[in-house]
Amino acid sequence: xxxxxxxxxxxxxxxxxxxxxxxxxxxxxKHIGSAKSIQELESLKLVAQDVISNFNPEIPLFxxxxxxxxxxxxxxxxxxxxxTFLYEVISDLLSQIGLDKIKKQLLLDLVAIRVVxxxxxxRSIELLDTYFGIKHRRQSYYxxxxxWLVLKEKIESIVVDFAKKNYAFNFDLLFxxxxxxxxxxxxxxxxxxxxxSKDNKSQQPQILVALLxxxxxxxxxxxxxxxxxxxxHTIIPVVNNFIKKHAVKDFTIVADAAxxxxxxxxxxxxxNINYIVGARLGNLPNELIERIDxxxxxxxxxxxxxxxxxxxxxxxxxxxxYRKDKHEMEKQIQRAKAIIETPSKGKKVKFIKxxxxxxxxxxxxxxxxxxLLGIKGYYTNLDESTVSNQTIIERYHELYRVEQAFRxxxxxxxxxxxxxxxxxxxxxxxxxCFMALVVSKHIELATGESIxxxxxxxxxxxxxxxxxxxxxxxxxxxxxxxxxxxKYLKSLNLPH
Numbered sequence: 001x002x003x004x005x006x007x008x009x010x011x012x013x014x015x016x017x018x019x020x021x022x023x024x025x026x027x028x029x030k031h032i033g034s035a036k037s038i039q040e041l042e043s044l045k046l047v048a049q050d051v052i053s054n055f056n057p058e059i060p061l062f063x064x065x066x067x068x069x070x071x072x073x074x075x076x077x078x079x080x081x082x083x084t085f086l087y088e089v090i091s092d093l094l095s096q097i098g099l100d101k102i103k104k105q106l107l108l109d110l111v112a113i114r115v116v117x118x119x120x121x122x123r124s125i126e127l128l129d130t131y132f133g134i135k136h137r138r139q140s141y142y143x144x145x146x147x148w149l150v151l152k153e154k155i156e157s158i159v160v161d162f163a164k165k166n167y168a169f170n171f172d173l174l175f176x177x178x179x180x181x182x183x184x185x186x187x188x189x190x191x192x193x194x195x196x197s198k199d200n201k202s203q204q205p206q207i208l209v210a211l212l213x214x215x216x217x218x219x220x221x222x223x224x225x226x227x228x229x230x231x232x233h234t235i236i237p238v239v240n241n242f243i244k245k246h247a248v249k250d251f252t253i254v255a256d257a258a259x260x261x262x263x264x265x266x267x268x269x270x271x272n273i274n275y276i277v278g279a280r281l282g283n284l285p286n287e288l289i290e291r292i293d294x295x296x297x298x299x300x301x302x303x304x305x306x307x308x309x310x311x312x313x314x315x316x317x318x319x320x321x322y323r324k325d326k327h328e329m330e331k332q333i334q335r336a337k338a339i340i341e342t343p344s345k346g347k348k349v350k351f352i353k354x355x356x357x358x359x360x361x362x363x364x365x366x367x368x369x370x371x372l373l374g375i376k377g378y379y380t381n382l383d384e385s386t387v388s389n390q391t392i393i394e395r396y397h398e399l400y401r402v403e404q405a406f407r408x409x410x411x412x413x414x415x416x417x418x419x420x421x422x423x424x425x426x427x428x429x430x431x432x433c434f435m436a437l438v439v440s441k442h443i444e445l446a447t448g449e450s451i452x453x454x455x456x457x458x459x460x461x462x463x464x465x466x467x468x469x470x471x472x473x474x475x476x477x478x479x480x481x482x483x484x485x486x487k488y489l490k491s492l493n494l495p496h
Contacts (some may be wrong), residue, residue: 002029002052004045009034016044018051033075033469043074076376079465079474083116085485086458089130090115092494093439098158103153106144107432108135114436117456121145149427153245156221159438160246166442169214171248173395176238176255178231181415181430182206191423193227209430210234212242216445217401219437224430233487235259236267243271252276252382254399261381265310269381276396279313279377286368293371298322303389311381315390322374329369336361407438408444408451447491456485 003016005026013034019026032048035041090112094100099108113124116131121141128134163169183192184200192205206227213219223238239253253268257278267325268275281289288308292315295304305315336351340359351369353362378396380387409415415433440451447454481489481496489496 004048005467006045012036013115014041016041016048018048030431047075064141075469077467077469079428080422081462081464082133082476083131083459083461084133084463085461085478086116086455087134089110089458089489089492089494090439091441093492096493097162097438097442099155099435099438101158102154104144104148106140107148107151107435109134109136110432111435111439114432115439115451145428146424148431149424152427152431155431155435160220163214163218163220167214167216167218167445169218169220171246172250173215173252173254174220174239174242175215175217175399175402176210176235176253176259177399177406178208178210178225178234179406179410180208180227181410189443190445190483191224191226191426196231204455207426208234210238211402211405213405214240215395215398215401217404218441218445219405219434222430222434224427231258232261232264236264236271239268239273243273250274252395254395256399262309265379265381269311274380274382275311276378276380276382276392278396278399279310279379281315281375281377282369282371289368289371292375292377296375299372301390303386303393305389308379311379312384314378314380314392315375316378316389316393317374318376319374325373325407329366329373332368405437405441408440409433443492446493447488449488454488457488461485 002018002020007015007017009015011034013036015034016032017028018030018032020029021027030048030051032044032051036046089219091108094108094111099111102108109128110121110124113119113127113131117127119127122138125136125138125141128136160169180196180201182204183206184204191207194202194205196202208225208227208229208231209221210223212221220240221238223234225234235253235255239251243251245254246425247271251272252274254276255278257280260277260279265275281292284292286311288306291306292304295306296302296315296317298317300317300319303314306313306315333348335349339349339352340361351365353360353364353365376393378392381391382392415430443449443454444451449457461479462479463479466475466477467473468475486496
C-alpha cells in the first residue's frame, strides 16, 4: 500500500516521498520534491496524493511505475513547440519522390526548410533546430555543400522517373520557359550579367534560368545561363541535352513567342523536335497580315492554318480577346494623340511616327493593328492530319503551367534575390530551390491547395514540449489531426 512520507533534509527543507513497505523495510516508490514553505509542502502533498490515487493496484509495487505521462501544472515547464508533423510529411514526400536515394540528409533538410520558410543556408540550419529540433553543424554545411553539385543529373533523373510513375509522363509533350533572377549587387562577372530583366531590375546583374515542366506543371529539369543571354538562344541546347540524356524519340516542345526564329525552327526540325510556339503577329509582313484578315472568320473558336517559313501558322479568333485588344489599342491611340498635341511631354509610345521634326499619328500601324484585333497566332510543324488546330491552341494555353512554377519558385520559395557571389554557391542555391519546387508542386497537384495554404494548415499540428520537473524528463504532446489534415495525407498517399 502506498503512503505519503515527509522528512527533513540536511538543508532544512521538507522532502515529500511516496513509499511502501516490503519485508518490513521501507521502500521509496517516488520522490516528489522538496518544499521550503508550508505552501510548497501542501502542493507537493497534493501531487503525492494524486500519484497514489492514479496508481494501478494490479502493478506490483516493486515495479517502477510509469509516471512520466502525468503532468502537474505547478510542477511542469512549457519549453515551446515543434512542427514535427510538417517535417515528417515533407521528409516522407522526399522519400516518395525518391530523393532520399542521394543519401545527403543535410541537403534534404535544407530542401524541407526551404519549403516551410525560405532563408539563407546558415539561417536555415538555425530554423531546422527551432522548428523541428534537428541539429546540424555549420561546419558540416561548409564541408558537404561542394559535393552536392555533382548530384544535379542524378536528382533530375529521379524526378523524371517519379513523373513517369505518378503523372504518366512519357516525353511526348514538354513546356519550356525562362525567367531571370537578380542579385543584391551591382557588380557583374561572367555568370552574373546585366540583361533584359523580367523583375524590372535592369541595373542589377542577373542569371537566366530555363525550366522544363510536364503538362501538369510538374518540373523535371532546369538549366542556368549568364544574365545577358538572349532567351531565344537557350531552347535548342536545353532541349537537345534533354533528348540526348533520355534517348527521346517522339517529342513536342511548347514555348512562348520569344523562342521562335527561323534559325530555331530549322534547328528544331533538323533534330526531329516537334514544336508549338507563340507567334508575334504584329511583326508579320503586310501581305501575310492581309491574308489572315481576309481568311479568318471572326467567330469564337474559328481558326485557320497557313504554311510559312517558320512552319504552319495557326490563327484563332476570340471575341473576348477582341474586346481586350480593342480597349488596349484605343488607350494607346489616345496616349499618342496627347503626346502629338504636347510634344514637350512626349515619350516613345506606339502609334507615333516622326517625319523630320513633325510628330504624327502612325495611321498605317493603326490600320494594321485593327486587322489583328482578337486574333492570336501559333507556329507549329505538326501537320493538321496529325494534330488539329484546336489541340495546338489548347496545348499552347497550358504554357501557363511554367509561369505558375516560376511564381511558386520566386514568391513561395523566394529563389530571388540571390545573395551569393560565386558560381558554385549560386548553382547550389538553384539546385535546392529546384528540389523544393518539385516537392511543392507535387503537394499542390495532389491536394489541390496552394503550397502556402498547405504549410499553414500543417503548422496547426504541433508538438508541445513540456518539462516534467518531478522526473526531470521532457514530455511531448501532439495535436490531433483534423479532417483537412487527414484529407491531405490521403491525397498524398501518406500513412495517418
